Amino acid sequence: MGNNSNPSYVFLKGTTYYFNRHIPLDVRPYYKSDRVILCLKTNRKDQAIRAARSIAQRLEDYWLSLRLAKIDVPALHLLRDRPLKVSQSSCVTLSEAEVCQ
Numbered sequence: 001m002g003n004n005s006n007p008s009y010v011f012l013k014g015t016t017y018y019f020n021r022h023i024p025l026d027v028r029p030y031y032k033s034d035r036v037i038l039c040l041k042t043n044r045k046d047q048a049i050r051a052a053r054s055i056a057q058r059l060e061d062y063w064l065s066l067r068l069a070k071i072d073v074p075a076l077h078l079l080r081d082r083p084l085k086v087s088q089s090s091c092v093t094l095s096e097a098e099v100c101q
Contacts (some may be wrong), residue, residue, distance in 0.1 A: 004020055008049045017048030019055050027063045040099070 009021045013051045019038040023031050038055065073079075 008052050010040070010045070010052045012045075015043045017043065017045065017052075019048075021056060021059065024063060027066050030066060060068045073077045 007021050010017050011020050012018075017040045019040055023028070023034055023036060028034060036059065038049045040052070041046045042048050
């Protein structure tokens with residue numbers, strides 16, 4: 001019995017496998033189409049499933065970045081206009097260490 005909880009988004013056309021995935025509604029405005037279809041350039045099902053999982057994960061990561069870009073920054077009112085200047089450290093710099101040798 002296989003694991004059906006993780007869809008592979010793979011279909012066979014002729015002897016070649018393709019990736020097929022609907023684009024979620026919330027990120028669809030960024031696309032010209034409502035689905036992504038890519039040729040996986042293989043006729044082996046195991047390779048197609050592995051490639052499709054990788055593509056699906058990359059799409060999920062990208063879609064998450066689009067979703068996060070739309071949300072407000074939490075605690076935005078606590079951010080400074082400009083970052084504080086880094087204080088001078090009492091540590092020896094690399095150029096100073098070379099002179100001491």
